[in-house]
Amino acid sequence: MKLYLNLLKRYYIIPVILSVIYIVLLVAFAYTSNNNSIILHEILVYDYASRNIDFFLPLFVSIPFAFSMYFMKKNGFLKYASIRSLEHNYIKCHVLAQLTLVFLMIFIVNVIGVIVSCQIAEISDISMDSQLSNAILGNLQIEHPYIFGLIWSFHKAFVCSLICLFAQITAYYIDNFFLAMLAPFIYLVIENFVTGVIGLETISFTTTFILNRLAYDSVNIFKIYLSVAIFIGVMIYIRKKLREKQS
Amino acid sequence: MYNIFYQNRYILLLNLCLLCFIAEQNLTELTTSDVGIWGYILSVFTDHYYAIYCMVPILFVVIFRSIKEISDITLIRYKNRSAMTVALTVGFTRWLVIYFAISLLAVFLIGIRHYPMSVVFDKVQVDIFYNELIEIFNMYTGYFGNSLVALICAISYYIFGFAVLAALLIFINGKFGSKGIIQAVIIVYVLMLIGLKTNLKSLIPFVFFNNYIILHHGLFVNGIIKFIVTVALGILILLYCFGIRIPIKKRASKSIFITQREIVITFSLLIAMFAAEFISKAAFVDISSWDKVVSLFFGSGKISSSLISWIKIMIIYMIPLYIAGSTTQKFQQYANASVIIRFKNRQAAHQSLVNKNLQFYVCYALTIWMIGLMIYYTGSGVSDLGDMDKSYAVLGSIKTWNIYIVIFFINMLCDFVLFRIIAKCTGAVISFSIIIIYKYFGYLFKLCLPSMGYGLTHLYEYKMGVNSFDISLIITVIIPAVYFLIIAMRWLYYVNHTNRKHKQKI
Numbered sequence: 001m002k003l004y005l006n007l008l009k010r011y012y013i014i015p016v017i018l019s020v021i022y023i024v025l026l027v028a029f030a031y032t033s034n035n036n037s038i039i040l041h042e043i044l045v046y047d048y049a050s051r052n053i054d055f056f057l058p059l060f061v062s063i064p065f066a067f068s069m070y071f072m073k074k075n076g077f078l079k080y081a082s083i084r085s086l087e088h089n090y091i092k093c094h095v096l097a098q099l100t101l102v103f104l105m106i107f108i109v110n111v112i113g114v115i116v117s118c119q120i121a122e123i124s125d126i127s128m129d130s131q132l133s134n135a136i137l138g139n140l141q142i143e144h145p146y147i148f149g150l151i152w153s154f155h156k157a158f159v160c161s162l163i164c165l166f167a168q169i170t171a172y173y174i175d176n177f178f179l180a181m182l183a184p185f186i187y188l189v190i191e192n193f194v195t196g197v198i199g200l201e202t203i204s205f206t207t208t209f210i211l212n213r214l215a216y217d218s219v220n221i222f223k224i225y226l227s228v229a230i231f232i233g234v235m236i237y238i239r240k241k242l243r244e245k246q247s
Numbered sequence: 248m249y250n251i252f253y254q255n256r257y258i259l260l261l262n263l264c265l266l267c268f269i270a271e272q273n274l275t276e277l278t279t280s281d282v283g284i285w286g287y288i289l290s291v292f293t294d295h296y297y298a299i300y301c302m303v304p305i306l307f308v309v310i311f312r313s314i315k316e317i318s319d320i321t322l323i324r325y326k327n328r329s330a331m332t333v334a335l336t337v338g339f340t341r342w343l344v345i346y347f348a349i350s351l352l353a354v355f356l357i358g359i360r361h362y363p364m365s366v367v368f369d370k371v372q373v374d375i376f377y378n379e380l381i382e383i384f385n386m387y388t389g390y391f392g393n394s395l396v397a398l399i400c401a402i403s404y405y406i407f408g409f410a411v412l413a414a415l416l417i418f419i420n421g422k423f424g425s426k427g428i429i430q431a432v433i434i435v436y437v438l439m440l441i442g443l444k445t446n447l448k449s450l451i452p453f454v455f456f457n458n459y460i461i462l463h464h465g466l467f468v469n470g471i472i473k474f475i476v477t478v479a480l481g482i483l484i485l486l487y488c489f490g491i492r493i494p495i496k497k498r499a500s501k502s503i504f505i506t507q508r509e510i511v512i513t514f515s516l517l518i519a520m521f522a523a524e525f526i527s528k529a530a531f532v533d534i535s536s537w538d539k540v541v542s543l544f545f546g547s548g549k550i551s552s553s554l555i556s557w558i559k560i561m562i563i564y565m566i567p568l569y570i571a572g573s574t575t576q577k578f579q580q581y582a583n584a585s586v587i588i589r590f591k592n593r594q595a596a597h598q599s600l601v602n603k604n605l606q607f608y609v610c611y612a613l614t615i616w617m618i619g620l621m622i623y624y625t626g627s628g629v630s631d632l633g634d635m636d637k638s639y640a641v642l643g644s645i646k647t648w649n650i651y652i653v654i655f656f657i658n659m660l661c662d663f664v665l666f667r668i669i670a671k672c673t674g675a676v677i678s679f680s681i682i683i684i685y686k687y688f689g690y691l692f693k694l695c696l697p698s699m700g701y702g703l704t705h706l707y708e709y710k711m712g713v714n715s716f717d718i719s720l721i722i723t724v725i726i727p728a729v730y731f732l733i734i735a736m737r738w739l740y741y742v743n744h745t746n747r748k749h750k751q752k753i
Contacts, residue, residue, distance in 0.1 A: 178576040182680075197523045198527065
């Protein structure tokens with residue numbers, strides 16, 4: 001526990017800086033979307049704003065949090081750390097600390113983003129049926145955007161933690177720094193492309209963290225968590241292969 | 248040869264029974280048609296359902312069993328593995344000749360009771376109801392003029408196709424073992440089924456094995472050019488498996504910085520991008536193959552903004568940039584490695600790295616250009632646009648493609664230069680990320696920025712007067728030109744001043 005808290009204290013600067021950048025971008029896009037789009041519901045401001053940033057969210061949550069793992073392994077720090085505690089315990093605490101920081105960063109930023117978006121939203125007078133009620137928790141999005149924002153931020157933070165975990169695995173097992181850092185992002189781009197081409201975009205992992213990316217009625221909670229399960233399965237498989245290669 | 252028959256006697260007996268059953272069935276279907284005995288045998292052997300669902304799986308099993316029996320100790324009987332491959336392929340081909348001779352004899356004995364020993368030179372009249380066998384027979388007779396010659400050609404093509412398959416599987420066995428053969432067989436068979444069910448077999452004929460064995464698929468359906476390409480590729484596969492290859496000079500620097508594996512992966516990814524585009528649009532029969540190439544390289548602009556189009560073009564631009572990043576990282580990681588001492592100094596190694604990257608870029612651009620040319624000239628050109636915007640027709644010309652490839656190469660070069668400049672300050676990973684984010688913002692705000700990943704849509708929109716593509720292109724040309732000019736000037740300066748004591752910043 002003490003090690004975990006120490007690691008949190010050691011690495012908190014990076015998520016703080018990233019959070020500031022993320023919030024600034026999110027609020028800027030929220031203002032732009034509010035002025036340039038027809039807003040039928042408050043949550044749509046956050047929807048349009050976050051969509052612009054979410055494309056390179058995998059970069060945000062992988063590289064800054066995984067490079068320390070890479071250099072720890074490369075520089076032989078883990079061998080010295082194993083004098084004080086078991087190596088796998090140290091790695092576990094380190095990974096857990098990084099995942100906690102990612103989770104908190106994404107959760108807090110997105111909650112702030114939802115609050116700001118709902119506050120600045122200017123609802124249009126045009127009477128149009130947005131069909132948002134067909135989306136995931138559509139009625140909650142329309143009637144209780146703040147509660148939806150909390151739930152969505154929690155889910156998004158969980159998904160981004162998984163991406164960070166993938167980055168930790170590649171950073172630990174892959175020797176090539178370039179590939180190790182960019183592997184999660186490259187995987188998600190290619191997966192997005194392949195699922196788009198073969199018509200399975202509803203179970204693409206990108207759909208799980210970009211709100212209302214597809215047609216409202218094409219995605220449901222089951223499909224989202226199916227794609228999360230597939231991603232976890234792929235991660236476990238890749239880890240197994242990398243481990244076999246290393247041994 | 249006798250061993251192959253003996254070991255697979257049950258399965259070959261099953262094959263013979265099925266062949267006789269199909270021959271009898273064809274007999275009832277063709278009984279009123281005057282096709283002659285050779286025409287009848289031709290109709291049996293050119294039945295693609297018999298070939299794909301019966302003959303091919305059985306021959307797969309026969310080949311697999313024969314190859315599995317080859318132990319490593321057998322290799323010492325031959326000069327090398329290639330010589331063994333040649334010998335085994337020739338042996339298997341001889342077996343195939345006997346196999347087809349026996350099959351031919353069986354069908355001959357069934358058909359001779361009903362048909363005269365005549366050669367048919369003319370097409371047969373088609374009945375009121377469509378008869379696929381008559382259609383195929385007429386195709387062969389119309390092309391070859393003679394049912395006997397058509398039969399000989401059809402059988403020869405079967406033997407050629409299976410010989411290519413056997414050589415390939417023997418080669419794969421040498422590299423990957425029996426597991427590799429099973430995987431290869433599954434892939435070949437699944438692709439063949441896909442080719443049979445879709446019109447992909449005529450779009451990319453060399454991928455589907457049915458085009459290598461069934462003559463009317465390979466020649467009549469696909470056309471003479473694609474047939475020649477398919478046969479040429481089959482011969483190249485044979486030569487490759489036999490160990491006859493064009494010698495490539497291997498340089499030490501190439502293997503350190505850009506490994507063979509990376510080259511294979513990147514070019515495979517490029518081919519996969521083309522294949523994915525073709526497969527995704529296979530259901531749209533009105534879209535020609537050239538239109539699919541255009542849609543792959545279309546990109547995203549002001550008029551037509553699409554994330555998936557942008558992602559496609561971005562992946563194509565990022566592949567060589569990934570190589571650049573990976574090589575830069577490797578150079579930093581292994582800077583003190585013993586291989587680096589083969590160079591005059593670190594700067595020379597660095598320069599060699601840049602040269603290898605540029606060579607890769609040139610090969611990459613040339614590959615894309617040649618694939619485009621091949622698809623353009625083997626396809627049916629641009630599809631009829633109907634009521635669509637006729638100015639899109641500018642994208643259908645080969646001249647536009649040639650111009651675009653030059654722009655594509657310049658854009659890649661500019662990406663490389665920007666990457667190297669930014670990487671000096673921030674490192675390869677951050678530099679790569681910055682370039683992606685820069686391109687993304689260009690797509691997001693629908694700007695026409697320098698080196699933003701130009702697609703064909705930018706050419707189209709420039710023609711429409713929607714964007715300032717010319718200015719951004721000029722800047723894209725200037726950036727790498729200035730960079731390489733500075734490098735060349737620095738190189739010349741230090742080369743000419745080696746006698747002076749300069750502190751070279753390495």
